[in-house]
Amino acid sequence: MASVVPVKEKKLMDVKLGELPSWILMRDFTPKGTAGAFQRGYYRYHNKYVNVKRGGVAMVLAAYMLFSYCPCYKELKHQRLCKYH
């Protein structure tokens, strides 16, 4: 299943399903590469939702709320509604 364009330079949506493992493996896993990936992801979100004329951080705060529920789950588990505690 060789393609004309090398797998390395394709975007994720253009990669065929059989080429997926090789595409994942060729990603840059060095610290600099990982940091670059986080930076790119952050700026994609920021420029789409926050850095517009009428943007906001409401979604960020909602995600923070849901994220901070996870450490609390253990203590809140027995506050579920049930007949006998």
Next chain:
Amino acid sequence: MNENLFTSFITPTMVGIPIVLLIIMFPSILFPSPSRLIDNRLVSIQQWLVRLTSKQMLSIHSHKGQTWALMLMSLILFIGSTNLLGLLPHSFTPTTQLSMNLGMAIPLWAGTVATGFRYKTKASLAHFLPQGTPFPLIPMLVIIETISLFIQPVALAVRLTANITAGHLLIHLIGGATLTLTSISTITAFITFTVLVLLTILEFAVALIQAYVFTLLVSLYLHDNT
């Protein structure tokens, strides 16, 4: 009930990894740096607020004191945003931990005192004795002033910790009371709910006021010493 009340103040760990550092760094995401002449809504509001606060807070200082502008403004932004984020449900507020508040208060206070001793030694030492004290009282008064100087950082930290912690505890308690009262007497539950709403409004105010008080006191200590 007893154990539940204070579990919201333990440092959060997720699958064994302490994420408290991530939570402390989280408010920085909400303050993007301005890149254009006229930015988006969020950045414009923040710029306006920072200009308003900095003008009001730094007007009393001399040129030397105004070099602390960045420190004071970032301090008030950090404490204000951290306290406000702590009002979201289930979130962890780093300023409820005395360790962090002492870590903020002691270096800043020590910086102001060291600045005073270094540049205006005689005037800083003169602060230990108020003007016009009767001669026999002088030794005792110097001791009292020294104690009140050394209590400043502890008071700064404990004030912030106690205010925020007490507010969170009250919200937990009254919220729990409201929930249990709904099955007993609806009227009382409604009254308790009104108290809860008022308390939440107070907590929003306290979050901002505590940030302001902390920064104001640091700036006052700075003013004394520059």
